[in-house]
Amino acid sequence: xxxxxxxxxxxxxxxxxxxxxxxxxxxxxxxxxxxxxxxxxxxxxxxxxxxxxxxxxxxxxxxxxxxxxxxxxxxxxxxxxxxxxxxxxxxxxxxxxxxxxxxxxxxxxxxxxxxxxxxxxxxxxxxxxxxxxxxxxxxxxxxxxxxxxxxxxxxxxxxxxxxxxxxxxxxxxxxxxxxxxxxxxxxxxxxxxx
Numbered sequence: 001x002x003x004x005x006x007x008x009x010x011x012x013x014x015x016x017x018x019x020x021x022x023x024x025x026x027x028x029x030x031x032x033x034x035x036x037x038x039x040x041x042x043x044x045x046x047x048x049x050x051x052x053x054x055x056x057x058x059x060x061x062x063x064x065x066x067x068x069x070x071x072x073x074x075x076x077x078x079x080x081x082x083x084x085x086x087x088x089x090x091x092x093x094x095x096x097x098x099x100x101x102x103x104x105x106x107x108x109x110x111x112x113x114x115x116x117x118x119x120x121x122x123x124x125x126x127x128x129x130x131x132x133x134x135x136x137x138x139x140x141x142x143x144x145x146x147x148x149x150x151x152x153x154x155x156x157x158x159x160x161x162x163x164x165x166x167x168x169x170x171x172x173x174x175x176x177x178x179x180x181x182x183x184x185x186x187x188x189x190x191x192x193x194x
Contacts, residue, residue: 037061040170043126043134043162054119054142057108059101066097067173071165074173076100080187081156081179088191099194107193110146118143129161134170136160140186150192155183 036052038045046065053062067076078100080091090099111117121138129135142154161174179185184192 037064040065041168043136043170046162046170046172047121047124047136047138051119051121053104054117057111057113057117059104059108062104063097063101065172066100067163067171068165071167071169072163072171072173074163076172077174079174079176080190081177081185083179084177084185084187084191087188088194090194091187091191095190099190103190103194107144107146107189110148110193111144115145117145132164134162136162139180141183142186142189144189151184151188153183154186154189156180156185156187158186 036056036058037049040046040049049061050065053059053065067074069075076097078091078095080088080095085092108117118141120141122141124138125136127135137157137159139157140155144152144154146152157178157180159174159176159178160172162170163173164170177185177187179187
């Protein structure tokens with residue numbers, strides 16, 4: 001009986017003094033992962049979100065720029081540059097958003113947190129294809145300050161076909177990449193870091 005009383009006493013002490021089981025906790029800070037992400041209610045915001053996803057090295061924001069088949073009946077399609085297609089055959093074999101996530105995560109993991117990855121877009125052009133679709137073209141230059149053996153700079157021309165989904169948000173559903181000049185293309189970047 002004495003040991004039973006000691007056990008009850010010990011449990012009572014532990015519950016009342018030994019832990020904060022019944023204390024009110026401070027709320028957790030909100031998820032900061034989408035800090036530079038804006039709702040893509042206009043095509044230009046998709047492009048800003050894309051550039052910011054590189055600066056922030058944020059795969060969630062990067063993927064959010066691509067079409068979500070839950071909200072629109074368009075499948076994501078990537079057409080790599082011809083040079084990359086001949087070197088990295090897997091780029092031509094039903095490249096998906098999962099593959100986009102994989103290369104982007106791999107790329108960002110090779111760059112120090114203090115150093116920015118930059119995506120510069122020039123000669124940008126937006127032209128309407130229909131009420132809910134749009135064609136965006138631009139020249140790009142990407143700089144990745146990593147320490148591995150892959151190239152650090154990439155350049156070329158891109159074409160994005162964008163669509164407005166059932167939430168009235170815009171996203172990229174078709175991506176065509178073309179190499180220009182001597183630097184490797186974005187397609188080759190995907191191939192190297194996949």
